[in-house]
Amino acid sequence: MDAPFDLQIVCSTPGDISRAQRGGATRIEVAGCYTTGGVTPSPGTIKACIAATDLPVTIAMRPREGHLVFSASEREIILADAEWSLEQGANQILIGGLDAHLNLDIDLIETAIQRFGGNRVMVNRAIDSAKKPHQDFEQLKSLPIAGLASSAGFGNAMKGHEKLVEWQANVDFDIYASGGVLPGGAGRMWAAGLSCFRASARHSGGVAHEGRWFEGEIYPVDAKQVERLVKSLHRAIANEEAGPED
Secondary structure (H helix, E strand, C coil), X not given: CCCXXXXXXXXXXXXXXXXXXXXXXXXXXXXXXXXXXXXCCCHHHHHHHHHCCCCCEEEECCCCCXXXXXXXXXXXXXXXXXXXXXXXXXXEEEECCECCCCCECHHHHHHHHHHHCHHHEEECCHHHHCXXXXXXXXXXXXXXXXXXXXXXXXXXXXXXXXXXXXXXXXXXXXXXXXXXXXXXXXXXXXXXXXXXXXXXXXXXXXXXXXXXXXXXXXXXECHHHHHHHHXXXXXXXXXXXXXXXX
């Protein structure tokens, strides 16, 4: 990473991408069904979102909502969707899950590395739901992946940032502080030693039409929230460059 920070914004539509770019995002993640925690987007969405930006694009791989213990067939779906997404021009895939014992599914990650190359693989926040996140990290840290999105097993990235800083010091890949990343926290985390961040930066878009059998509210990316994140990071960088006052 040549820039002083990376800010990956989770988007669901080309419109989200436009607003994320306007706010200053440096990377784009594409995920469907934001309100369920994100699932693999549709083929049409993936193609449209890749075409909508020149920024690096990561596609989230999660075949359904709910828990992260995937069956053998679901794991094959994840890998097939990942291969197709990379063929369409995605830079990376965001992948992960848990095994039956609620440990990070290292086998799934290693299979993705073998098929696609570690530089195309970012590991998702499944590690934060694992029974022993720090133990799983010891296995993960030797793998040749591009990045890890995590809160170090805490409720949000700010709560786990000290552990994230420790993790980052022990690996060659980038650790993206993830989970409740807000402007004030982003600047403080940068000052503590983190330089990669992953955020949703969404707001309620209201209800244009309330369906009789479905939720009508939408949550688009908010360019102003993205901009506030960027400004917070730039302030932290400027403060460090200025040094302590005499």
